[in-house]
Amino acid sequence: MNARAEVSKVIFPFHGGVHPPEHKDESSQTPIAAMPVPRQLVVPLHQSIGNIAKALVAVGDTVLKGQMIAEADGTVSAAVHAPTSGRVVAVGPTLVPHPSGLPEHCVTIESDGEDRWIERNRFDWRNAEGRIIRDYLRDMGVVGLGGAVFPSHLKIGGARDGLDTLVINAAECEPYITCDDLLMRERAAQVVEGIKIVQHLLQARQVLVGIEDNKPQAAQAMREALKNAAINFPADVVVVPTLYPSGGAKQLIKLLTNIEVPSGVRSTDLGVQCFNVATIYTIYRALEHAEPVISRVVTITGNVQRPGNVDALIGTPIADLLAFAGDKPGSQAYIYGGPMMGFELPGTSLGLSKAGNCIIAKNGALFPEKPVEMPCIRCGKCADACPAELQPMDLYWFGKSKNFGKAQERNLFDCIECGACAYVCPSNIQLVDYFRFSKSEIWAAEKAKKAADQARERHEFRQFREEREKREKAERAAAKAAARTEASGGNVAEAADAERAAKIKAAMERAAAKKVEAAAAQTASDSVTPIDPDAVSVPMGQAAIAPTSNEAPQAVESAAPALDPEKAERIRAAMEKRAAEKAAAEAMSPEEKAAKEAEKKAKIAAAMERAAAKKAGQAAQQQPGE
């Protein structure tokens, strides 16, 4: 183990934490290597929390380095850019770095080897409004590079009266990973420029850079860079003891400021905002050099010949990265992220994403087979280790028995999935797996509930609308009838009345017949008046059977002029089938059908009435109650 930096005097330890073997020296001894541009890049479009970016390119398009290939979809989303110049060879679902192993939208670019930049104009951010800067960052695809890929533009702004403390997260607490360490050692000046920008944007009154004591060179480099930069705000490097997970946002905020962020509260509301150091660097590159996020430093370590850090383009296939570092035989799997929070990659053909801070080639020597899970003995070690101050053994029990409500009550969603509990568990229980399982079940249930509520609302509204339309129609008819009897005076002879009624009836019948014909000709019903579907479709069916006897087929053609004969044939066949089905249904039991229909309508009406009465009742009750 290397020399340690001296831990700063004022730190405020968080609860729990563990100290797994660091394994950092393997990859931190060599400078960041520049990875040559690979022949092909697979750029995932879902590279941030929130909505997947919308593709702007199609197969065959040529793109330039830095050209936006997918734009942000909504607020919680970020753009994606071409990492090099070349030609788009595929747009569509491809394997992505995700534990599911499912494909998602990617743009595959074949590089032309020229690595030609798109024209870049420096953005005058100093004179721009906050909103414009946020949009710019979103369009530059700036997201949190610490692993969570939260769109950075959402963290900038909002705090009108400024921020107390801007925390720069450079703790890099997870074993094996050294990309932030190397970034600070080699590019400290640029990181400090980034700090200046973010401090300015957030109007932060002080800046604290948190670094674990196992990175003395990085701490030194940052201190010097801060000294050399002309800064007009208090800024300090705070060296914290190496203790996993000190790099968790809440944990680092506690360490540096002694502020505990309670469950469900945003740190901004307490005057603190936390940015990963690599993110700060990309914000600087975006605002000062108009460079979108198209590359990142990634640690490649574990069972490889030359472990180290590489500056790689986003979309670089993992296989290329491994080849660059000298893949050794005997790797069972490749971990994406660190050993505590990462996951095993579903393949090596997929492209590097912005979240990819580390790739570990895993073999039996480094990662021995996990012993078999034993029953929980309620030793409480997991609770002692949990930085979120949870009771992992209880959450585990609730997750295992699928009692998700209880798990949620015990603040399951405060769990940061750090894995400290599983690390200390003497029974080798893979606690985090249960927490992830519970969380995704709860999310799915919530989604389903939302969808059901929406469907219920829409269904009730539709019923209400149908009722109203029916009532209005009846009212209109009644008004008409009343007007008619009034006009006739009432003292006309009964015979004349009967005659008149007969005439009207005949006229109405004629009109109805005409209407049916017209409907058949158009093969369309006027959307508002509910026409009996049978009345429409039966003549249509006849028309299909005897095409020359009626205008219907012609209308079909004119309604969809682009139909080719094959499609027309398909339509005709389908219509015949439908007509036959309808006829069969008709022949079966018309009375029964009518009865059923009436019953259904009555039921719906009754239900509506009940719902309305209940709503009124609820409203009446709620007023005094709440």
Add this chain to the structure above:
Amino acid sequence: MLLAFVLALGIMAALALLLGAVLGWAAIRYKVDEDPLVDKIDAILPQTQCGQCGFPGCKPYATAIAGDEADINRCPPGGEDGIRKLADLLGKEFKPLNAENGEEKPKSLAVVDEAVCIGCTLCVQACPVDAIVGAAKHVHTVVSSECTGCELCVAPCPVDCIDIVPVGETVTSWKWRYPVIPLTPVKVAA
């Protein structure tokens, strides 16, 4: 002594009578009109509004269950999970889905083949949640975020251009699996 005893008894009896009267009055005065049970049942039903249960929508089925007029195993979209929840709520025994009502299917969506649609609007009239948009003689389309996959629009379409396609699992809808203890297979020499 005896007097005290009788007095105590008397006070107790009077209190009991008084409280009983208050409770009885409250039950009448604050009577809840609608059975809240219907709402509780309706909250469990998936709101697909498909009518497979034999009732014209989820709410009527919920009403029937609450009135003990229908069994709890008639909703295919709700599946076994739904039946279990209903059984829990009503304190009834779980029973498998009634096959007559259909079978549990994966979540699906309606998709209109826009090249074939003739714009007859019949599907619009059939959709219980107004998930289909389109004007007469124009191509219709399904708003997938609103569609419950109830299949009610399929039958009325005269040109058979509506397909019900299952919604596959995507990266966003993917769920972590229930952790299983991995069993290492014993390697057999080839």
